Amino acid sequence: MAHRFLMKEIALQAGVGLATVDRVLNGRPNVNERSRQRVQQAIKELEKQQFQLAVAGRKLVVDVLVEAPGRFCDEIREAFESELPALRPAVFRPRFTMQDTMTTAQVVDALDAIGRRGSHGVLLKARDVPDIAEAIALLRQRGIPVVTIFTDIPQSARIAYAGLDNHVAGATAAYLVGQWLAQSQGNVLVTMSDDSFRGEEERKNSFRDELLRRYPKLTLVDASGGHGLNDQTEERVRKAVGRKRAIAAVYSMGGGNVAILRAMRAMGKTPRCFIAHDLDRDNIRLLRDGSISAVLHHDLRLDLRNACHQIMHFHKLLPVSAIGDVSSVVVVTPANIPRYVDRRFGGGLREAETG
Known part of the structure; x- marks a missing residue:
C-alpha cells in the first residue's frame, strides 16, 4: 500500500498498534478486517x-x-x-x-x-x-x-x-407552517429519525407547543422512526398517512425528504408547505425545484x-x-441559498437535473 507517512503517525490516526500497521502495509496475515479497514481509512484521513x-x-x-x-x-x-x-x-x-x-x-x-x-x-x-x-x-x-x-x-x-438551538428551530418551523397555510385547520405531517435523538425531540416538542398556541386547529400526524433512511422513512409515511387523510404541510426534522415526497406523491397528496432541515445535496435540489418550501439551516x-x-x-x-454560542436558525428559501452552497453543489446539481 503506497503511502508517505511514518508508521507511528498511521498507528496514532488509526488507534491501533505499530505491529498491526506493519502487517496491513506489508500484506501479512493475522489481521482482522476491521483493523485493516481502520488502517486504510487512517491513511486517507492523513492525506487530507x-x-x-x-x-x-x-x-x-x-x-x-x-x-x-x-x-x-x-x-x-x-x-x-x-x-x-x-x-x-x-x-x-x-x-x-x-x-x-x-x-x-x-x-x-x-x-x-x-x-x-x-x-x-x-x-x-x-x-x-x-x-x-x-x-x-x-x-x-x-x-x-x-x-x-x-x-x-x-x-x-x-x-x-x-x-443548533433546537427549541428555536421548532418554534420557527411552526410559525412558517402557519403563515404558509393561511388557514385555521388541517393535518401537518411530522417526521423524526428517532425519538431518542434529543435534538429532534426538542424540535418536535417546540413545534407542537407553538402550533398549539398559534394554530390550535392544525393537527399533527406523526411518521417518525425511519432513521432518516429512505426505505424506512417512506414506509413510515405510508402507514401514518394512508390514502384517505389529507396533508396540508410537512415538517421533516430527521431527513429522508426524497422518500417522504415519493410516498406522498404515490398517495396523490401535495402538501402546500414542506419545511426541512440541513442544506445537504438532496435538500438543495428539492428546494430549487420547488418540492420543499424552506430549509432550516445552521452553519x-x-x-x-x-x-x-x-x-x-x-x-x-x-x-x-x-x-x-449555539447556532441560530437561518431560514433558507430558493431566493437566499448561500453562495458557498451554490459553489459546492450548484453545477453538479444543475447537470443532474437537466441530464
Whole structure:
C-alpha cells in the first residue's frame, strides 16, 4: 500500500498498534478486517490532513463518532476538514467513525475503544440513553472530554453541546407552517429519525407547543422512526398517512425528504408547505425545484469550530470567552441559498437535473 507517512503517525490516526500497521502495509496475515479497514481509512484521513501535519502547534487527536445518514455524515466530515486550518493555536487530527445506524451497544463499544486507546476529546452525535451517558462518564474519568454535537445528552458528563438551538428551530418551523397555510385547520405531517435523538425531540416538542398556541386547529400526524433512511422513512409515511387523510404541510426534522415526497406523491397528496432541515445535496435540489418550501439551516463549520474550541478550553489552550454560542436558525428559501452552497453543489446539481 503506497503511502508517505511514518508508521507511528498511521498507528496514532488509526488507534491501533505499530505491529498491526506493519502487517496491513506489508500484506501479512493475522489481521482482522476491521483493523485493516481502520488502517486504510487512517491513511486517507492523513492525506487530507497533510497541511495540518506540517503546522507547528499542540496536536490534538479527536474522535468524531456520529450516527447519521451518509449524506449528513459527508457534510460533517467536509465541514470539519474545511475548518481545520483555522483552529489555532492547536492542530487537530480528527479520526472519524460514522454509520447510518448504530445500536446502543455499538456506540458504547466505540466509546470504550476510544477510552482504551486514548484521545484528546470526542465529538459525539448519539442517542440520549442511559448506557451512552454512562460511557461518557467513564471517558470523563479517563480525562477524555466529550462534546455532544447537533443532538444533546444533557444529563451526561459531556462538557458542552455544540449545534443548533433546537427549541428555536421548532418554534420557527411552526410559525412558517402557519403563515404558509393561511388557514385555521388541517393535518401537518411530522417526521423524526428517532425519538431518542434529543435534538429532534426538542424540535418536535417546540413545534407542537407553538402550533398549539398559534394554530390550535392544525393537527399533527406523526411518521417518525425511519432513521432518516429512505426505505424506512417512506414506509413510515405510508402507514401514518394512508390514502384517505389529507396533508396540508410537512415538517421533516430527521431527513429522508426524497422518500417522504415519493410516498406522498404515490398517495396523490401535495402538501402546500414542506419545511426541512440541513442544506445537504438532496435538500438543495428539492428546494430549487420547488418540492420543499424552506430549509432550516445552521452553519456546521461554526458548530464544529465551537466544539473544537470547547476541547481546546478543556486542555487550557483557549479562554472560555473565545467560545461561541449555539447556532441560530437561518431560514433558507430558493431566493437566499448561500453562495458557498451554490459553489459546492450548484453545477453538479444543475447537470443532474437537466441530464
